[in-house]
Amino acid sequence: MSEIILLGLNHTTAPVELRECLAFTTDDTERAVVQLADNPAVEEVVLFSTCNRIEVLLVAKDPGKAVELSKSFLSEFKQVPVNDFNIATYVHCGDEAVGHVFRVAASLDSMMLGEPQILGQIKEAYRTASEKRTSGVILNRLMHRAFFTAKRIRNETGIGDNAVSISYAAVQLGRKIFGTLENKAVLLLGAGEMAELAVEHLVRHHVGRVFVANRTFERGVTLAAKYKGQAIRFEEVKEHLSQVDIIISSTGATDFVIRRDDIKAVRRRRRNRSLFFIDIAVPRDIDPDINRLENAYVYDIDDLQGVIDENIEDRQREAVKAQRIVDEAVIRFRRWHDSLDVVPTIVALRDKVSGIAAVEVDKRIKSMDHLSAADHDAIRNMVNAMVNKILHDPTQFLKKGSCQGDKSIPLDITRKLFKLDP
Amino acid sequence: MQTTFLFTILFYVLSAGGYISYLIVQRKQLHRMASYILLIGFLMHCAWLTLAYSAAGHMPVGNLSETLSFCAWAVAAVFLIFQYKYNIKILGAYAAPMLALLMLAAFILPPKTVADPKLLQKLWLSIHITTIFLGDAAMALACGAGILYLVQERAIKSKKPGYFFKRLPSLELLDNGGYACIVTGFTLLTIGLITGLISAKLYWGRFWSWDVKEVWSALAWIFYAVLLHERLTVGWRGRRSALMAIIGFGVLIFTFLGVNLLLKGHHSQFTL
Known part of the structure; x- marks a missing residue:
């Protein structure tokens, strides 16, 4: 199953001289996401570059490979040797990566805690990626959740209240x-x-x-x-x-x-x-x-x-509340992400269809007193067989996958089509 | 009738809780909820007053319990109008608990009628009582705005904003709001005093009898007159105005309760 990976550097890990060398302009970003996404090891990619951070958000099957690839790509694209920025680079995988994106969008990872510009910058980066079609089902969902969470944090906590300049x-x-x-x-x-x-x-x-x-x-x-x-x-x-x-x-x-x-x-x-x-x-x-x-x-x-100073202290107190909202959002996102796995989707699909069939059969059978117990069983078996046959092809399709091996698209569609996520 | 009274108390208490939670957590929905609850409580209170009026055949202000309840009604009325007009949301955290306490006190006190019911049926006296209480209520709010002003001023002057700085409105709004209350209150008190004089003449035979109640009322009126005069002529505003509003309200409370309970003026029968 595909992993979400984030690698990057920010104001706490890299000095401004280094960040300058690695910063991407909007044009750079457009070219960079397309080039990264062309690599078969990368399924989806979004790139953020602000004056305080450069981060690459990826979806890939093999995290190790994708990280190496991104580093060498950054190095080539920006003409900076990998060794120069390797120590300053952090890599997050799975929940950690998701949490990090949520924190960044909500301005919890900013130099000035709670400053409002970052959300706009992240939206801009995402727009570039989606225009170039380098973000897919997973990152689309992730970014939308990030915007939603950031908005929620801004509304429910005082992270952006009170002046800090x-x-x-x-x-x-x-x-x-x-x-x-x-x-x-x-x-x-x-x-x-x-x-x-x-x-x-x-x-x-x-x-x-x-x-x-x-x-x-x-x-x-x-x-x-x-x-x-x-x-x-x-x-x-x-x-x-x-x-x-x-x-x-x-x-x-x-x-x-x-x-x-x-x-x-x-x-x-x-x-x-x-x-x-x-x-x-x-x-x-x-x-x-x-x-x-x-x-x-x-x-x-x-x-x-x-x-x-007093206002900054207030913001720090509010950041604790905000972190709780982030943690909650990460758990929800993981649930959705896990559901994109083939087996749980097939199980959920079967449960849903056979559940509906069983309920309807039971309802009818109750009003059919003239039938014997054997007849009831026969009707049940027939319905089960129908359910199996109807679900056979979709199941095979989901198992084999399509769309250049990216299973998340049919899985996501299936879940939506049959409303498997309550 | 008793149920209506109890429900009025319940709504006032709930509303007080709502306003106080709004002060603490600063959610707009809480404020909206608290004001709606207060409005319902007020309508209940109006209903109770009507019922009590028709049951007794006169205004229900014949003893301390009823007087306090009427007092609460006046504060609720003035506060609702004031909130609508000035939108000093946080003032509810002062007014609503005051209402709730007044009503609880009214509930605990014995409901025996002491004042002469015949007297209470007179028109001039009814006007006198209503305007005086509404005026007192406006002054109570002015006192609240004054207290909030002093707290906020202290936060700004001390340069340590702290807890209340964010939660309280601007000094300008508090000052203007307090001033509006005083102007309203003063107008009502003036009408109240004039109708009081007329009633005294009609029912007791003379305008003025140098009773302690009358003297204190006149003192309070002069106090507010000075405050308004200074504001209009030299621009007394801010801290001084806020302090005066608080002291003035202290004088009013003494005129209302202190004089009756301690000095036994000719109004005492209303508050026994």
Whole structure:
């Protein structure tokens, strides 16, 4: 019977230099799956390649041979000697391989636990394989179960909840303060990659006006244009404090840029509306004492990191629940996979047909009192003979197999046709 | 009639359980279930009130048991409207157990009628009682929103989000929700006080008699008036508003129960 095999390497086993050398583009993947599937030792194949992993998922009769073959294929295709990646490569067979695919699709094996992109990447890889017809009955089922399981995990556990990056954390906090970020005015003080990322993120959540204040006004004008905002001079910042709701600060100043008294002074004019500071600068720009004022919230970079760490811990806790769902899915998949074996299918088929015959015969015989016991036996024998004759050809067909020796297709069809899986 | 009452309690208790489990496991279906159960409980409660009214020929608020039950009815009514309008789902974990407890207390207390039934038949007094209780209920919810606000504010200010951060809605929503409750409650209390004055004039012969009950009611009303005034003029919101809502509700509870039980004002007969 065919085995499911997975071999590959990921961010925990291989350094980025190696992963780069082995990474497949979409075009590469298309060619690679076709070439691998052309080999008679390989029945089905799907190939995933993301920046954190390269994995080959195979169905083959002889796992050992298929693994060797895939390794030498990778080596040839990517012009990397097998020895360079052999140690970093893991191989899983059967349930382990199935479980691994489920874990990957559900983002339990990702560098950032629960990140959502991986499922899309796996779907893309599967689409390539199915377009090139390199995936068959087993991998089709496996991939669909993987998508289903991943979706279930996302719905039933908190694996994807809560922000795990600075800009997401800022948005999450903002929403807990303001409810919605729509039409909230943002002020960006200074510039810097992280601060700009946070502003972009806020803009995507439909914040209102964006003000940009920079020590060099030109720079501020350029940045403001990027967010369709308005550049203001650094000296004007204090006047604008009464108009804005979210302040992201990332200047190179050595002392506080905004102090507690500045905020106290505008509180009345702001009518005590909430004010949220995200201080990404080191040394800090925003006086931490402002956090003690009513309706003002100050988060510096360490605070945000603290929030993120806590969220990551939450995700790890949720991952335990997710693993349970994966284990369950693996068992179900194995049941289905085992059923693709010839003998259980034939037995199930016979049980089903002779069961129906027996029930119907018994029903009729009960109402036929005029017949003797011998007559009853004769009727039973006749029905049994009919069942045997009807099932003879299908049984032979299943035993011999067809479709280039891949028995899983007729077996799968038989099981569906006769509804052998409840 | 007794069965209806018991079923009302049962539904309120079930609903409280539903809301609390929703707080813990955060499943939307639980919240939906809990609100439907609460709605059924409320309709049952309405049915009971109608039955009790037709049996006695007056509003069933003649003793502490009945008063508490009426109180629960008012909270359920205001909460259902409020939930529909503001969708602060988690507030149910505060309101539903409160209902359940009020009803259980009402069930345990002896059902003897102490208040003068003739008095309870008067129209002005009925309006007075209904609006005052609905107003109190709105203030109870404002207090709940205030408590949730303080918890959430603490989570954000301390920079350790923790258990409640994810489960509670935004500060803005809690603040607005609480404010809406106070505005509603204040309006109802005002109507309640005016009709109370009218009733006093009609049935007792004078508007105001400096009874402790009256004094405390006036204090509570002034307290909320100040709160609203400050919010409208200087924008008192957030923490201060939440604290005031909690303290204000404390004053109201004292006016309702404390005055009757400890100071023996002229309303005591309703809560014996």
